[in-house]
Amino acid sequence: MERARFVKWMLGVAGVCAMLMALYVLGGWWRIGVHFAVNQICMGVSAGKIYFALAFSMLFCLRAAWLGWRQRETHAAWNRRGMVVFALVVGVGLVCSLTSLVLYTRAMGLPTGSVNFHWRDGVNSVNSFTHIHTSKAPIAMVVEWLGRGEWHQRFDTGFAYLRVVPRWLAGLIGGAFVGALGLGLWVGPRVACAYADWRERVVVAMVMSLAFAALIKSVVDGGLFAYDAVAGTLAIVLLARADSLARVGEQLRRQWVGPALVVVVWLGVVAIMTPGGTIRQGEEWLERMAMYAMIVLAGVLWARASGRRVRSVVSGAAVCGVMWMSFVVGDFRARVLPLMARAQGEAVVYGAGGTVEIAETNGESRASVYVRLGDNPMRARRVMLATRTGQVTGIYADVVLVQTPAAGVTLSRSDVLWFKRADLVQSETGAGPARLRSQIAFDVARGPVVYSDVALDQIAENNRFVAYFVIDDYLRSVGVREYVFVPYLQFRDEGAASVK
Incomplete structure (x- = not known):
């Protein structure tokens, strides 16, 4: 019975991920809604990150369902070896990613901590110390090999960096990403299935799918000092070293100095390299960790905690939930409400060659104006609308x-x-x-x-x-x-x- 319930939950989560991807492809308000919803879970504004997070989580849950259905025994020794190899591969990828940034900034004569936009033939990519994009060069290499150059115009494939990132380095980054992807889908579900209670297995699988996706994605998009990499690493380490959620709490209470030191050192490095980005990185990291903690604490309650433990768990879950919801509400006000509001004045459409056209908004919502004029409401390129700010x-x-x-x-x-x-x-x-x-x-x-x-x-x-x-x-x-x-x-x- 427990096996069937676990499998149903995993298949259900995988089905939700597939449905969200399908709705995202439809575009329009569906795309905006899915983009906002998934953004609160994977903290990403790019279409590539949305697709990757949903696809990886779907595959992760399908493999966990397969392991649960087959009742394959997950040997702790093999899990540890798999996690060690995964850590080595991801570590190599993240170091190579940082190396690509250092080589790039030196070649361009830029400070390593600068925020810069590399443009090539109308395609651009933004690069910074806390969000490295030079490591996307292997994606562009694959797109070129497939002969799908039009993808460069639709997604940030790293095309702008093809001429400035060494091929050997791009190959190392790409190899590390593929290796981490395969290892993550192999060892991650095994670690989640090692938990004794089936409810805890469901919760751990959900959290670990998000954490693994965030960490693996950072190899080609983010880098060593991105909040994605730090939050994902901490969540994976804490969950992989236990076989029950109660043990996770005990380890965190006894060994909190290590994770705290990692966060302090990370923020210190970010403050030195990019002083203006420290607060934003800290906020993004806090939002992701609050979401992880909220899901885990909800799992503890689901596993039927009792007595004094219930009160402490409910209090913790409530605090994390309020913290996470404050970020969600703020993001909704900044991202969705402005698109739902009626457009004021006229829209200006900038065409190639410096041409300018004035378009009536007809009292439509701003999102509708973008779509009608052929632009992306989440990342416009040609349509400019009036704002109420300075x-x-x-x-x-x-x-x-x-x-x-x-x-x-x-x-x-x-x-x-x-x-x-x-x-x-x-x-x-x-x-x-x-x-x-x-x-x-x-x-x-x-x-x-x-x-x-x-x-x-x-x-x-x-x-x-x-x-x-x-x-x-x-x-x-x-x-x-x-x-x-x-x-x-x-x-x-x-x-x-x-x-x-």
């Missing part, structure tokens, strides 16, 4: 010229923007390509706003990326096809600037 009219930025046109670069004013200042300078490190230290101004008469200089909601963030695509269109029109865009300051006019 407008920014320009950007101070460096444009690192990865490939300089043979005839040089001549910057003239377009109908949309102009480079009010563009000084050709060498990199601060003395290495890497030359760069244009630029002051880029937008003609606000041709559009509602550029983007907000306050906390970004979904519309303001969309407008920011539209602004970057407009800049890229202009630079490609003057012959600059591959460059690194490093934004520093935003400004409203000649005398006012705000830190990014």
